[in-house]
Every structure is written in C-alpha cells, then in structure tokens.
Amino acid sequence: MAKRKPAQQYPWWITSWDKFLFLFILGVFLVFSPGQNIYTIPEALRIPFLRQLPFVLPSPAPYPVNRTGIFPGTEITAAGVVIIDVDSGVFLYTRNSDILLSPASTTKILTALVALDHYQLDDVVTVKTVVNDGQIMGLVPGERMTVENLLYGILIKSGNDAAYALADHFPGGVSKFVEAMNTKAKDLHLTKSTFTNPVGYDDPNHKMTPIDLARLARVALDNKTIAKMVAIPEITISDVTHTYFHPLKNINQLLGKIPGVGGIKTGWTEEAGENLVTLVERNGHRVIIVLLQSKDRFGETAKLIDWVFANYVWETYQVTQ
Secondary structure, eight states: OOOOOOOOOOHHHHHHHHHHHHHHHHHHHHSOOSSSSSGGOOOOOOOHHHOSSOOOOOOOEEEEEESSSOOOTTTTTSSEEEEETTTTOOEEEEEESSSOOGGGGGHHHHHHHHHHHHHHHTTTEEEEEEOOSSSSOOOOOTTTEEHHHHHHHHHTSSHHHHHHHHHTTTTTTTHHHHHHHHHHHHTOOSSBBBBBBSSSOTTTTTOOOOOHHHHHHHHHHSHHHHHHHTSSSSSEEOOTSSSOEEEEEETTTTTTTTTEEHHHEEEOOOOOOOEEEEEETTEEEEEEEEEESSOOOOHHHHHHHHHHHHHEEEEEOOOOO
C-alpha cells in the first residue's frame, strides 16, 4: 500500500484567508475610527464636532466687573460687610465675612423660612404666652391669627411677639422650633451660624457670619411670600374674628426712599449694634447688601448702593456651539 503524501505546509496567513481578511478589516476600522477621547481628534475637526450639540447651552448670568478699582474704606463703620450679586452669585465686596456676630432681628429671615416649611399660610395660631420684650406688633393672649398675618408681623414690624407665637405653635414648642432653625441652617450650608431663639435676642451661642446671612437672604428672596412681604412699607392686619387690628410699619427707612430697594430685614440690639440686610435692583441687576455691627446702617447702605452702581458693570458672555 502506497504511503499518503503529506500535505504541503503553508504559512497561516496563506492557508487562513478568513483570518487574514478579518484582521485587515479590524485594522482599517481602528485606524480610521475616532477614539473615546475627543482630544485625539485633530484640532480642525474637533471644534465643529463639539459645537454640533442637539440642545442650546444656557448662557451664564451677566458677570459684574469693577471697572474703576475703587472699593469702600473707613467711611463704612460696619464690622461685617458682604455685597453679593444675586443672579451670578459673585461677591462684589466683603469685610470680615466669616466672623461671628450677633444678628439681632435679621434672625427672623430664618424664622420665616422655617415657619413656611411647616405651616400653611391660612393655618390659625392661638396666641398663648405673649412676649413683650423689644419690638412687638401688639398681640394679646388668646388672639387667633393666621400664619400669614404673623409673618407680616415679623417681616414688616419685626414683632418678637409674632415670632414667638409662630414658634410656640410648633409641635414641641419653642425649643423644637429652634432645633428646626438649626437644622434648616445646616441644610442651607450656613456653616458657622447657630441659633438659640426665634427672634435674635443676644446670646453667646446665637451668632451668624455676614456671609451666612447673605446666603440666607438670597434663599429667602426665592420664596415669593417672603419677597413680597419684606418689600411692603406698611399694612394693617387683623385676627380671624376682625376684633383686633394691628397697623404695621416697616422699620426699613430705605423702602420708598431709594429707588430699587425691596427689603429685606433690619436688626438691632445693644450688643449687635445696627444690622441691615438690603435688596436693591437696578437695570435688571439684583444686589444684596449685608451690614452687621454698623453705626449708621441706613446711611452706610445708601453709600454702598451708590458705590456698587457707580463702579460695577455687568458683562454678558455667550456660550457658542
């Protein structure tokens, strides 16, 4: 029997055309296809690729720029000052922004926010113990008042009695309301501020930093109820039976005096000195000015308003695709 002639041995790339074709096609694909990193694409091709997005990118808020290089000096006596552009979040000026100071009745901005978190405006509060210390709106024991009208009392008249009535109505009473205030402060990233009462009485553990107060004001102004109330010069409210009437006049002397001023809260104690948080809007630009421990809160705020709009311009930057 004749022996079988052994098969001729060829290289794999000759005997395996299917493998050869597969590897060839794979190599072409890898060479000419774009990588995962856009920066491997040549510059000439990269920019058109990035700009062809299926949606329009939002343009940033106009950016405030100081064109003169002039800043406030010793004519401003306040120990703590923060001036912030509301829409862009840019700080226009700060002085001792992180020091702890007594906020006095600017505390009631937080009191109002906590009340709005837990109550409805038409909820009815029965006044229990009446607080008569400091600024009050004149509540009487047993008076039944809506949450909305009590908020007018604390944000316009800065009534300590109204603030305590809201806090006393909270489940667990005033102490639990104050706990809710501190929890809210943490939620808002007011990192250094702590509170012991709902009105702003002086206390070693009741302190705020100017920058925290500016952040708080910025959040509060996003609430339509608060934004409306703090801009009202005066109003008369009543209890639910229309037995007791309370005329409320805003303590903020800049309301109606300086164009564009829309609130937001005053504060004063002997320890705190004169405090003022102000919103001013001109030419579509909203600015918050915080003064703590000032010797002339209204006069100095007026000077700072003039300084802002005399030295800053707002530049618009467009995002292109």
